[in-house]
Amino acid sequence: MGTIFFVLSKIVGLLLLVESWLLLGLLFSLTMLFAGAVVPARWGLAMTLLVLVLVLSPLTDMVLAKLETVYPTNPDLAKGEPIDGILVLGGSIVTGHSETWKQAELNHAGERITEAARLARKLPEIPIFISGGNASPLDVVFGNKGISEAEMTRDLLVGMGVDANRIQIETKSRNTAENAIFSARLVGDDISKHWLLITSAFHMARSMRSFERAGWTDLMPYPVDHRTNLASKAFSWYPGGKIERADLLIKELVGLVVYGWTGR
Secondary structure, three states, X not given: OHHHHHHHHHHHHHHHOHHHHHHHHHHHHHHHHHOOOHHHHHXXXXXXXXXXXXXXXXXXHHHHHHHHOXXXXXXXXXXXXXXXXXXXEOOOEOHHHHHHHOOOOEOOOOHHHXXXXXXXXHOOOOOEEEEOOOXXXXXXXXXXXXXXXXXXXXXXXXXXXXXXXXEEEEOOOOOHHHHHHHHHHHHHXXXXXXXEEEEEHHHHHHHHHXXXXXXXXXXXXXXXXXXXXXXXXXXXXXXXXXXXXXXXXXXXXXXHHHHXXXXX
């Protein structure tokens, strides 16, 4: 059941991309136009342009910023009870590229790793838990066994000076819900300890829900990798970046709804 959900989520995720909407809208309009149906072609083109205008407007960053600020940035680690461990979610390494080039190839979420390394130095006595398997749907369907993202992240952190004996990894998860469930199984009774959860700011709300549902009772969210900056770029005009952020926003909002319905 988990594999079916994973594959379906990837297919739906592809259809939810703004690029997919624009392509399908243009194909529909052209098809109608060549078929002589001018009115449907006009409506199709108008709706496609409306989607593009909405995505490129400040609305995208304004809504994404709301999602990114659900939890405060740079929480005071000295307040409250001591931190018992650092929990790092995958999603920072491009595994295929990394295997091809034999070095860690980071994506936009690389701050999950760099901030984990900084905190590991700041809190030198506590354990670090990394969760992340292989999230490639093709590899899952065809049973290709490659190195997991957690293993790559561990090796990178060790190369940055973190003691390997401090690091525990979970290598089977393919999505946020599995991050939470599979990690809980490995930490056992330590699930009730005070863990610092590191993931991207836009991803934190869904992550906290999943981990709390999986039984984690004392997490401190530590959001990183912020994609918005309303202070200076609320009206920025860079179509590629805006479309990418709109894709993230749609994925997270739909993910929050679906995870809520399915209890993940």
